[in-house]
Amino acid sequence: MLLELLGHVFKIIEEYGLLVFCFSFWSILFFCIGFLIGISLNAVFKRFKTTNKISISPFLIGIWLAFLVAYIFSDYLYITKKDHVVIKHHLIIDRTIIFFFVIINFLILSKIIGLILSKIIGKIIDLFIKPETDELNSPILKDLIVLFVFIIGLFIAFQIIGISITTLITTLGVGTAVIGFVVRDTLSNLLSGFYILVSKNIRVGDYIKFDEYEGYVKDIHWHTTHIRTLSKNIIAVPNSKLTSSVITNYNLTYEHMSVVFSFSVGYKENLERVEKLLIEIAKEVVNKVESADKSYEPVVRYRSFGSSGIELILVVRVVKEFQKQYFIVHELIKAIKKRFEEENIEIPYQTINVIIKDES
Numbered sequence: 001m002l003l004e005l006l007g008h009v010f011k012i013i014e015e016y017g018l019l020v021f022c023f024s025f026w027s028i029l030f031f032c033i034g035f036l037i038g039i040s041l042n043a044v045f046k047r048f049k050t051t052n053k054i055s056i057s058p059f060l061i062g063i064w065l066a067f068l069v070a071y072i073f074s075d076y077l078y079i080t081k082k083d084h085v086v087i088k089h090h091l092i093i094d095r096t097i098i099f100f101f102v103i104i105n106f107l108i109l110s111k112i113i114g115l116i117l118s119k120i121i122g123k124i125i126d127l128f129i130k131p132e133t134d135e136l137n138s139p140i141l142k143d144l145i146v147l148f149v150f151i152i153g154l155f156i157a158f159q160i161i162g163i164s165i166t167t168l169i170t171t172l173g174v175g176t177a178v179i180g181f182v183v184r185d186t187l188s189n190l191l192s193g194f195y196i197l198v199s200k201n202i203r204v205g206d207y208i209k210f211d212e213y214e215g216y217v218k219d220i221h222w223h224t225t226h227i228r229t230l231s232k233n234i235i236a237v238p239n240s241k242l243t244s245s246v247i248t249n250y251n252l253t254y255e256h257m258s259v260v261f262s263f264s265v266g267y268k269e270n271l272e273r274v275e276k277l278l279i280e281i282a283k284e285v286v287n288k289v290e291s292a293d294k295s296y297e298p299v300v301r302y303r304s305f306g307s308s309g310i311e312l313i314l315v316v317r318v319v320k321e322f323q324k325q326y327f328i329v330h331e332l333i334k335a336i337k338k339r340f341e342e343e344n345i346e347i348p349y350q351t352i353n354v355i356i357k358d359e360s
Helices: 002-016 019-048 058-080 084-128 140-160 165-174 176-199 239-244 271-288 324-343
Strands: 207-210 213-220 224-228 234-238 247-249 256-265 299-305 310-319
Touching: 084 140, 176 213, 176 224, 176 234, 176 239, 213 234, 224 239, 234 239, 256 324, 271 299, 271 310, 271 324, 310 324
Parallel strands: none
Antiparallel strands: 207 213, 207 247, 213 224, 224 234, 256 310, 299 310
């Protein structure tokens, strides 16, 4: 029954000369079967909460299994069933299956090789380039190795179905100018990614600020760098934009970072008394906040005569993690307001006096 059905399909293909359809038909069929297997595997993985560092998609595994079974079944029919339909069309079916099977195998292999080599190369880079920094922790190397191994697999797959690699490269060479124009941004981002990787001015986990964006560097890929904002949003920034922007990296500071707190006091206040009181308040807050640098002496500096008061800054220090500054500022505001109210010290604010002219 199955062979009769296949015979009808091949007869239609022969009549219209659509051998390409045969290639497409079997490809789509096995991909659909593999996708269904992938759905089942995905459900199983979620059920047992299994994870892997290689990050191979269950759908890729499903497609691999589908083509593996198809390859075995195709050879079984060819060996055991000397039917003229099977023999006549075995070559194109077999090549179709092998073509995609080789590509899928190299895709899986590239992920495994990429994971291993990226760690080895990363350690070598850390050994010879800025060894005082943290170990390389970026997926950019892995992405490039995966791409390189996959391209090798693609060339092998084309060779299997009879397309010469030399011819393929020559064909690509003809359109080099067009391809170069299309992918120039991609190449720019790739080179920028390498620069970020080697220079380590930006590293995974650093808190950076550029243009109107700021947040933690989540990961660095060959095309984009992902920034996680304090609101937990992910921003994908092209690598070329990062290397061409003025960036503040709050993690490339000394062991501690200064927190500058600005406000003002009224003109009638005794500035010596205010300074002494602020240092006393700051010391109390520093001793209470775990992330504060307790070895640093708080500093008060008067800055200018403002429109409604004397402007000043209070400087304390915290560990260099950027988000630590918010909590100490939070505690300073509460402590200063409470103490100033107790001491009757004015914190000025802008007021508007409305004068209504009596025209009567």
